[in-house]
Amino acid sequence: METVHKTQSFKTIDLIYSALFATLIMIGANITSFVPFLTVGGVPITLQAFFAILAGLVLGSKKGAIACAVYMFIGLAGAPVFSKFTGGFSAILLPTFGFIVTFIISAYIAGKIAEKFQTRLAYIIGALIAMAVNYIIGTTWMYFAYTLWASAPEGFTFKMAWLWMIPPMPKDIILSIFAGFFAYRIQKILKILPIK
Numbered sequence: 001m002e003t004v005h006k007t008q009s010f011k012t013i014d015l016i017y018s019a020l021f022a023t024l025i026m027i028g029a030n031i032t033s034f035v036p037f038l039t040v041g042g043v044p045i046t047l048q049a050f051f052a053i054l055a056g057l058v059l060g061s062k063k064g065a066i067a068c069a070v071y072m073f074i075g076l077a078g079a080p081v082f083s084k085f086t087g088g089f090s091a092i093l094l095p096t097f098g099f100i101v102t103f104i105i106s107a108y109i110a111g112k113i114a115e116k117f118q119t120r121l122a123y124i125i126g127a128l129i130a131m132a133v134n135y136i137i138g139t140t141w142m143y144f145a146y147t148l149w150a151s152a153p154e155g156f157t158f159k160m161a162w163l164w165m166i167p168p169m170p171k172d173i174i175l176s177i178f179a180g181f182f183a184y185r186i187q188k189i190l191k192i193l194p195i196k
Contacts, residue, residue: 098141
């Protein structure tokens with residue numbers, strides 16, 4: 001099968017894959033609505049970042065980022081695809097909107113690493129780096145949102161913002177490693193990117 005990442009041109013199959021991953025991110029945002037037991041200690045286990053990173057690893061940097069951008073713009077247009085089935089342009093003011101923006105960056109980074117090195121280890125490392133970027137930018141956005149325009153809890157600090165991120169962190173590390181393994185296996189089957 002001909003690889004498609006060299007020209008980065010869109011073919012019909014690329015549109016289908018991008019739409020598929022945009023849909024998976026939408027489902028991942030509200031997975032606890034479909035599977036209620038995926039809430040640990042009151043913290044919902046969302047799969048948005050997992051599917052965003054998987055999009056980059058499977059589709060490549062540009063097409064993976066486009067899939068994530070499609071998800072974001074569908075939500076901003078008013079479709080209830082964000083967490084808790086929310087949507088609309090007002091979502092840009094939510095403290096957690098930075099994570100949604102970062103999905104695009106994370107997919108691009110993961111895809112770039114997969115394209116460049118094309119090994120199973122590179123896929124795993126790319127996924128972990130992409131998840132770290134998601135945490136760093138998303139948490140920083142959240143901190144500034146709470147301090148600049150949102151109602152911050154009393155005594156809110158940058159340290160507190162990071163403490164909020166500790167409960168989902170082990171889950172996201174495990175999911176990143178799984179994304180690397182899974183995407184590498186998918187590439188062996190679909191041959192969207194070349195695998196050594």
